Amino acid sequence: MSHLQAEPLLVGFGINKPPYVFEFEGRGLEFDLVTAAFREAGEEVEPYYAPAERLHLMLKRGDLDAVTTTNKASGISAFYSDSYIEYRNVAISLTRNQVSLHRIADLDDYSVSAFQRARYLLGNEFGAMAGRNPEYREEPRQITRNLLLYAGRIDVVVADERIFNTFNQLVAKQVDVQQPVTLHRLFPATPYSLGFVDKASRDRFNSGLAALRASGEYARIMAAYADQ
DSSP: OOOOTTSOEEEEEOSSBTTTBBTTTTBOHHHHHHHHHHHHTTOOEEEEEOOHHHHHHHHHHTSSSEEEEEOGGGSSOOEEOOOOEEEOEEEEEEGGGOOOOSSGGGGGGSOEEEETTHHHHTOHHHHHHHHHOTTEEEESSTHHHHHHHHTTSOSEEEEEHHHHHHHHHHHTTTSOTTSOEEEEOOSOOEEEEEEESOHHHHHHHHHHHHHHHHHTHHHHHHHHTTTO
16 A cells, blocks of 8 residues: 555554454554554554454555554465463363363363454464364354354353453353353463564554553553453
8 A cells, every 4th residue: 555654554453342443432452552543653553443454454445554463374465463462262161061172172072162263363373273173163253153052052262362352241140150160271362463564664654563562551551451
């Protein structure tokens, strides 16, 4: 996408996933970090919200300048930034179902719901499981997984722990979120980058991110969301 540098960069963010992105409030831990890093780089951002699959397709077509919450494993050719955030993904099951998970391959035996593009972003072993498990699915709306799990319609959901806990508060009137759950910590932290169409924009973002860390503003933003 070519345009005058003075124009804002069109940057794709995933649809509502608090505390990282509060889509309807224009804020969130991830949103604030990304926009602040761009600001340090002298760039203005115009956010565009869509499910991850659509964002990556738009990036591939050049309809966006950049997308967030991605990395080099995404399967899309782009210029990837330094990592700006890590998600803590876990497998979650209802305790009463006595789901036994010691390694990723154990997910073969269960119905699994994950976030879009998890099959790429959570590593080769997870991608292989997704390919051979006929009961594996990915949901564009992260809140759907909370509903599926507590309603007993899925055995295991894969989600960032903070996102899952936040959505519990929003679905409490629809399903019983007091049901005990078991967290299966099968995954290391997932580092995320921005994917860019343009190398120069990527380099400016990296410089802005480094300046954000050096100034202490990165730590301040992280601290502001520590309890969410």
